[in-house]
Amino acid sequence: MGSLLSQISAVVAMNIRSLPKRLWMSLAMVIASAVVVAILLAFLAMARGFEATLEGAGSDNVAIFTRSGSASEINSTVTREQVNLVGDAPGVLKEGNTPQVSAELYVILDGIKKSSQTEANLPLRGLDVTGVGMRKGFEIQQGRMFTPGTNEMVVGAGVASQFEGFSVGSELRFGKNVWTVVGIFGTGGNVFESEAWADAKVIQSLYNRGSSYQTIRARIESSASIDAIRDYIAQDPRLNLDVETEASFFAEQGKQLRYMAFFGLFISVVMALGALAGALNTMYTSVAERTGEIATLRALGFSNLSAFAGTLAEAMLLAAAGGLLGALAAFLLFDGMSASTLGGSFTQVVFSFELSTDLVARGMVMALVIGLLSGLFPAWRASRIPVVAAFRANG
Amino acid sequence: MASETLYDLKAISKKFTRGKETITIFESLDLQIKKGDFVAIMGPSGSGKTTLLNMLGGVDQPSGGEILFDGKRVDNLGEGDLARWRANNIGFIFQFYNLMPMLNAARNVELPLLLTKLNKKQRNQFVETALTLVGLADRAKHMPGEMSGGQQQRVAIARAIVSDPKLILCDEPTGDLDRTTADEILEMLQILNRDHGKTIVMVTHDPRAAKYAGRTLHLDKGAFVEREAEIV
Numbered sequence: 001m002g003s004l005l006s007q008i009s010a011v012v013a014m015n016i017r018s019l020p021k022r023l024w025m026s027l028a029m030v031i032a033s034a035v036v037v038a039i040l041l042a043f044l045a046m047a048r049g050f051e052a053t054l055e056g057a058g059s060d061n062v063a064i065f066t067r068s069g070s071a072s073e074i075n076s077t078v079t080r081e082q083v084n085l086v087g088d089a090p091g092v093l094k095e096g097n098t099p100q101v102s103a104e105l106y107v108i109l110d111g112i113k114k115s116s117q118t119e120a121n122l123p124l125r126g127l128d129v130t131g132v133g134m135r136k137g138f139e140i141q142q143g144r145m146f147t148p149g150t151n152e153m154v155v156g157a158g159v160a161s162q163f164e165g166f167s168v169g170s171e172l173r174f175g176k177n178v179w180t181v182v183g184i185f186g187t188g189g190n191v192f193e194s195e196a197w198a199d200a201k202v203i204q205s206l207y208n209r210g211s212s213y214q215t216i217r218a219r220i221e222s223s224a225s226i227d228a229i230r231d232y233i234a235q236d237p238r239l240n241l242d243v244e245t246e247a248s249f250f251a252e253q254g255k256q257l258r259y260m261a262f263f264g265l266f267i268s269v270v271m272a273l274g275a276l277a278g279a280l281n282t283m284y285t286s287v288a289e290r291t292g293e294i295a296t297l298r299a300l301g302f303s304n305l306s307a308f309a310g311t312l313a314e315a316m317l318l319a320a321a322g323g324l325l326g327a328l329a330a331f332l333l334f335d336g337m338s339a340s341t342l343g344g345s346f347t348q349v350v351f352s353f354e355l356s357t358d359l360v361a362r363g364m365v366m367a368l369v370i371g372l373l374s375g376l377f378p379a380w381r382a383s384r385i386p387v388v389a390a391f392r393a394n395g
Numbered sequence: 396m397a398s399e400t401l402y403d404l405k406a407i408s409k410k411f412t413r414g415k416e417t418i419t420i421f422e423s424l425d426l427q428i429k430k431g432d433f434v435a436i437m438g439p440s441g442s443g444k445t446t447l448l449n450m451l452g453g454v455d456q457p458s459g460g461e462i463l464f465d466g467k468r469v470d471n472l473g474e475g476d477l478a479r480w481r482a483n484n485i486g487f488i489f490q491f492y493n494l495m496p497m498l499n500a501a502r503n504v505e506l507p508l509l510l511t512k513l514n515k516k517q518r519n520q521f522v523e524t525a526l527t528l529v530g531l532a533d534r535a536k537h538m539p540g541e542m543s544g545g546q547q548q549r550v551a552i553a554r555a556i557v558s559d560p561k562l563i564l565c566d567e568p569t570g571d572l573d574r575t576t577a578d579e580i581l582e583m584l585q586i587l588n589r590d591h592g593k594t595i596v597m598v599t600h601d602p603r604a605a606k607y608a609g610r611t612l613h614l615d616k617g618a619f620v621e622r623e624a625e626i627v
């Protein structure tokens with residue numbers, strides 16, 4: 001007997017050739033699965049981009065100190081004395097006699113988002129040259145670094161692209177303070193690009209912070225030093241601080257925002273159910289329309305497996321076509337697109353959608369699942385069509 | 396002489412259940428068909444002609460009794476075996492031709508050959524031979540929709556004979572055709588029977604169609620009344 005494969009491929013080819021008869025229904029199925037895949041990919045790409053933004057920021061060789069229980073940089077305060085004590089902690093690196101410690105401030109500015117023309121918060125970080133040196137991949141992309149002791153700021157590339165008015169040379173008024181943007185910096189796409197930076201001392205005086213800061217960063221030998229530092233803090237009542245590596249600090253914040261991926265998945269699944277209902281309808285109609293043809297082929301000796309496989313293949317093909325279309329749409333619409341969302345400290349985190357091949361693969365899996373589920377039951381029905389139907393075909 | 400007998404139906408019964416109702420089509424039907432016969436089965440509408448043909452073709456199962464084909468029981472075969480048996484032994488011709496509308500004449504005729512081991516080139520040769528036999532060699536590339544009813548039925552005949560089955564089963568093969576075209580088709584069946592040795596079982600309610608057959612069976616109330624056909 002001829003191979004089952006040639007039967008199946010003949011039936012699949014016939015089904016495909018008869019698609020124009022069911023053009024609109026088939027097209028609707030393609031588009032429905034395309035929309036599902038595009039939306040899924042948009043969310044996945046967004047979550048991926050967001051994670052990359054936060055994870056890329058944290059270093060294992062930097063410890064971040066915040067006031068006990070403050071959880072985020074904005075809620076924390078530290079004193080000058082604590083900064084000095086941290087400098088003497090075990091595992092904190094020194095250059096000559098100078099501990100590699102960066103005392104930083106973190107205040108909020110109001111900006112106008114270009115995309116929505118609405119007000120949104122962005123962080124202004126006060127630091128010095130030691131702090132700047134702790135940021136991996138830091139580079140001035142335009143203009144120059146701020147001059148210590150002046151009302152100059154540099155802004156991250158994300159801020160410059162997402163907010164109004166942060167171009168090099170522009171003067172900005174926040175409250176009674178006037179700042180001049182003198183440069184735009186990059187840090188490899190991570191969360192620091194969503195910040196504006198200025199001299200910590202200038203911020204202390206403009207914002208009446210006296211000699212206090214908000215967080216301390218310190219270069220450490222390795223992430224293993226954290227335990228020793230914790231012991232050191234525990235033994236000194238003046239140091240009511242939390243400490244962790246910068247990497248785990250940001251990873252923790254990233255986790256809080258995983259809801260985005262879950263939300264996306266949820267939306268996609270709901271939409272997929274809708275698409276599935278439509279696809280099932282399309283496929284049942286297809287089987288009903290082909291009843292005479294299927295029965296005739298069966299009368300000629302074609303196996304019922306070929307009827308099953310032919311129907312399933314049609315469903316998978318339509319869904320896969322939709323998947324590819326959706327992936328293409330997602331790629332054209334979203335890939336590399338920048339967006340911003342509320343980050344850990346109620347400030348905007350700018351990130352870009354990252355559509356990678358493994359995400360596209362996940363989208364295709366979703367499309368194929370739609371195809372499989374919408375094809376399975378109609379295919380079963382197709383395989384159960386009685387051969388006698390051939391003698392009733394048309395009449 | 397068992398070897399002369401193609402079909403042997405022994406005490407066939409057939410019942411349909413429709414809801415709570417049971418309709419008995421055949422109580423106990425016996426029938427023998429010899430190899431090389433051209434049998435016309437006639438009878439009023441609803442007398443069970445199609446049901447009988449379906450059972451002969453292994454498309455429907457009897458409720459009781461035995462069907463022997465070439466000395467072997469076929470009424471108890473499973474679906475897969477039946478499909479293979481049909482592919483190897485039977486060509487079907489339907490009232491409404493049952494061509495695949497998206498395939499041209501040649502690809503329609505090729506369908507039964509997809510179930511064989513023949514390669515593409517061999518298949519094309521067989522298709523050409525079959526289409527030539529029904530006088531449609533020049534229509535190989537035409538789609539069913541571009542052909543007349545008579546031409547479509549000729550394509551269907553080519554499809555029925557392309558894999559050289561012993562037996563051709565036809566259900567009202569001329570039921571949808573005008574007189575002249577019907578005669579053409581019936582002549583073609585006669586040639587297949589006389590010159591190519593095909594056994595043909597044809598269901599029809601057209602008395603003229605029966606004239607082409609060597610043997611006519613009248614089915615009425617679940618039993619046969621046999622008459623010899625007049626010589627045309």
Ligand SMILES: Nc1ncnc2c1ncn2[C@@H]1O[C@H](COP(=O)(O)OP(=O)(O)O)[C@@H](O)[C@H]1O
Nearest residue numbers: 411412413420439440441442443444445446447
């Ligand atoms: N699948 C079925 N279910 C119930 N009744 C059927 C079925 N097929 C045929 N019948 C009944 O069996 C009888 C014979 O049908 P059929 O063999 O098609 O007759 P014919 O071909 O001689 O017109 C009819 O009364 C028909 O309604």
Ligand SMILES: [Mg+2]
Nearest residue numbers: 444445446566
């Ligand atoms: Mg009938």
